[in-house]
Each structure stands twice: as C-alpha cells, then as structure tokens.
Amino acid sequence: MSRLSFREINHLQIIVQDYCSNLDKPGVNLRSVINTSKAPLDIESINFDAPIKELVEIIFDRLLTGQESLLQFLEYFQYKLDQNSDNYVDIKSYINKIKRPVISDSYENTNIARSNLDIRTFYDSERSGDTIVKEIRRIDIVNYNLESLRISLIRELKLKKVCVFEITGHDAVLKNYVLKRILNEFKEKTNRGYYPPIEIIHSNYSNSLQHTIERKLKDNRGCDNLLQLVDRQKDLDTVLVIWNHAWEKDNFKNDATNFFEKVKADCNSSLSENRRCLLIILANVDYTNKHCYNNIYGCTALEIPKKFLLYEEDEGAGILEWFENELDRCGLENNEIEKYIRCLKEYAGDIYLTFQEIQSIIKQIAGV
Structure with a gap:
C-alpha cells in the first residue's frame, strides 16, 4: 500500500510524463532512467514504444507494488529536474513522505515509537525548508482586499x-x-x-x-x-x-x-x-x-485604498491577520511569524510601504 495519496501519485505521473515528452525518444530515455535508478522492475516485459501517458501509467503500476521500488526510482529521477523548480520540490517532499517511519496503533509498538521518535520530527520533515520556500512563493497578495x-x-x-x-x-x-x-x-x-x-x-x-x-x-x-x-x-x-x-x-x-x-x-x-x-x-x-x-x-x-486595514473590520480580515495566516500556512515557526508581523506593523498600513515590505519578506524567506 503506497503512503502517497492518489492525487500525489497522479501528480508524480504527470511530472514524469512532462519530463519525457520534452525528449526526442521518451520511451528510450525513460527505460534508461529506470535502469540507472536500480529500481527492481522487469523492464523486458514493458513496451517502451507505447504512448508516453500509457507507458508511465504501466510503470507506476509496477513501481507501486513496493515502496522501495518507487523510492529508488524517485531518488534518481529527482536529479533529472531543475532543482529550482516546483516539480523538484514536490518530488523531494514525496520522497520524505515515503521514508517517514510508520507508527503502529498497537500499544506495544506505540510505546516503542514514543521512546524513539519525536512526532515533531515528522511534522518538520513534511514542512522541510524546500516545502516552506515553495509555499512562500505561492503567497499572492493580488487576491487580498x-x-x-x-x-x-x-x-x-x-x-x-x-x-x-x-x-x-x-x-x-x-x-x-x-x-x-x-x-x-x-x-x-x-x-x-x-x-x-x-x-x-x-x-x-x-x-x-x-x-x-x-x-x-x-x-x-x-x-x-x-x-x-x-x-x-x-x-x-x-x-x-x-x-x-x-x-x-x-x-x-x-x-x-x-x-x-x-x-x-x-x-x-x-x-x-x-x-x-x-x-x-x-x-x-x-x-x-x-x-x-x-x-x-x-x-x-476605480478607487484604491490609501491604507490597508491592519486588523479585522466589517470589510474583512486586516492585512496583519491575512499575512500571519499565510505565513502559518507555509509552516513558519511562531517566533518567525511574530518577527515579520512586527516589521509589517511599523508601516501603519501605508499601502505602498506595506506592499513593498510583504514582497521583501517573501523574497527573503524564499532566498530570492
């Protein structure tokens, strides 16, 4: 049973399809990737001349028979992608999810797990630095207010x-x-x-x-x-x-x-x-x-406000609350969130200065 959801598996297939579709010989190149990854697949029984969408679905059906097969394939395939791309970040997060230890519901195993594992570590692995950067880049003030x-x-x-x-x-x-x-x-x-x-x-x-x-x-x-x-x-x-x-x-x-x-x-x-x-x-x-x-x-x-609302009023969430929620959604620690909100508060809602500060914070966290 895969630890990835159906949506995540489907997303992985799309990433592989897109990568192969940009190559001169998609099937030949995909076969080479599988060979080099050492994923235990019987490639001789696979028709690599099939349409790429169908081919990728067949390969994933076989990779998903065991976590190790999928893991070996992904750990090699990730380096075929641009390491600044969202697809690379997504695959890294899927690899972390597959590697994450499973805590049994049984009393005995739960006690062992509690003594050896820190639940917070699981959360942190989900919210790795790469994932935070990816989420930060998705913050879009355009739809606010x-x-x-x-x-x-x-x-x-x-x-x-x-x-x-x-x-x-x-x-x-x-x-x-x-x-x-x-x-x-x-x-x-x-x-x-x-x-x-x-x-x-x-x-x-x-x-x-x-x-x-x-x-x-x-x-x-x-x-x-x-x-x-x-x-x-x-x-x-x-x-x-x-x-x-x-x-x-x-x-x-x-x-x-x-x-x-x-x-x-x-x-x-x-x-x-x-x-x-x-x-x-x-x-x-x-x-x-x-x-x-x-x-x-x-x-x-078209009237544009001179200032952002700082706090929630009848018109909706204030800019501080909105940005705080966005940073929290991205997985930042509370002390970091509080630091950035203090910086934002200094501009008293001035639309230009506040907007520029939000853009600056996003770039700072994303390392742009």
Whole structure:
C-alpha cells in the first residue's frame, strides 16, 4: 500500500510524463532512467514504444507494488529536474513522505515509537525548508482586499465595447497588485483570453494622448490607430495600459476625454460585431499618495485604498491577520511569524510601504 495519496501519485505521473515528452525518444530515455535508478522492475516485459501517458501509467503500476521500488526510482529521477523548480520540490517532499517511519496503533509498538521518535520530527520533515520556500512563493497578495474596486469593475465592464478605467497610485503597487487584480477579474468576467497587454508611457513631455498612443502603435505594432489594432486582434480581447505621468497637466482632462470618446466612436461597432472588448487602463503614476483622479467623462475611476486595514473590520480580515495566516500556512515557526508581523506593523498600513515590505519578506524567506 503506497503512503502517497492518489492525487500525489497522479501528480508524480504527470511530472514524469512532462519530463519525457520534452525528449526526442521518451520511451528510450525513460527505460534508461529506470535502469540507472536500480529500481527492481522487469523492464523486458514493458513496451517502451507505447504512448508516453500509457507507458508511465504501466510503470507506476509496477513501481507501486513496493515502496522501495518507487523510492529508488524517485531518488534518481529527482536529479533529472531543475532543482529550482516546483516539480523538484514536490518530488523531494514525496520522497520524505515515503521514508517517514510508520507508527503502529498497537500499544506495544506505540510505546516503542514514543521512546524513539519525536512526532515533531515528522511534522518538520513534511514542512522541510524546500516545502516552506515553495509555499512562500505561492503567497499572492493580488487576491487580498480591493473588493470595492472589483465591484466597480464588474459593474461597468461591457463585453463588446471599449471600456476605460482609471487608477491612481505608486507604479509598483499599480503594476504588481492593482493591475494584476484587474486583469484577473477581467479574465474571469469575460471567460476568454486576451492578448498580452500593450503598455504605453505618457509623460509630461508628450504631445496629446492620441499622438502618444498612435505613435507607439505605429512603431511597435505597425498600426495607425486602435481600430486597426482591434481589427487585427479580433480573436481575443485587447488590453491597453497607459502609464500616465501627465495627469497633473492643466489640459490633460480635456485631452483624455476627447481621445477616449474618439476611440469609442471608432471601435465600438467593430468590437460589437466581433464580440470582443478593448479594455483601457489609465494608470496615473502618483508618488505623492494624493490619489487624485481626473474624473474623465466615460472613464470609470476605480478607487484604491490609501491604507490597508491592519486588523479585522466589517470589510474583512486586516492585512496583519491575512499575512500571519499565510505565513502559518507555509509552516513558519511562531517566533518567525511574530518577527515579520512586527516589521509589517511599523508601516501603519501605508499601502505602498506595506506592499513593498510583504514582497521583501517573501523574497527573503524564499532566498530570492
């Protein structure tokens, strides 16, 4: 009986399949791996010319007849993988699980186990350094908070039109937090894909917004305007992100209003016909934390909080509680968690500083 769950065994098979599928001769190479691993399998009775998925299933059926066979195979196979990859970390954790001693339920064996084994060691082997690093890398603040932004976005998002939204804040927060959340929600709402976002910088020294965008489209995409772009990209939705450094210019509001009205007039008919959307994000880069919006006609402002809530309120979990739970889920010791939460608390919820500190802590623990 395997100590691995069905899900874990299935995951192992997928890892092996993916590895072999990238080789010129999958069956030949897999046979070589089994031979070199010294796993006790009767390879002469296996058809290594079979499709790789079928072949891997056959091999695992035989490997699972004994823990030692599977263990020998995995201990050799792990070094075929990139040691910085999630697959390598997963296999290491599965090897540890197979090696872990089993404590019998009988009274006699339980007494022996208690005298020789530390239950905490089992937990630590499960939560090895590699596993913690892997889990830490999975922490994603993108789905935390921003509920009012999500509601406004979903309410105003039209699936067959030009949709323009305005966000304001520090570029690091906008790019790595807010924009990612918007694109996640956009994809979920449309239930279809979009082309990689086109990002354009509009500076204080630029001419009109229309001139900036059309010049960039001409230089980088060979299109004269956005209508040509959406007609060319009609298989998927189109996303345009404007990193706006000119939001304080006196004439910017009128300039942007005129441009967005023109884009809607030009593109809405084509988008409706092709059942596609042009999503435009006007991202005002504001290092002052003023959070000023231009209130442009036809452009929906998506409010971003100036501060994270530190503690739980009606709006949901505070940032300290959320991050504490994430670190605990990753298997960090209590004293480490408390240390990082103290660091985070110093920024009093400031959205930019808190966001940057969380990213820094994750990188520190992950050794990036």
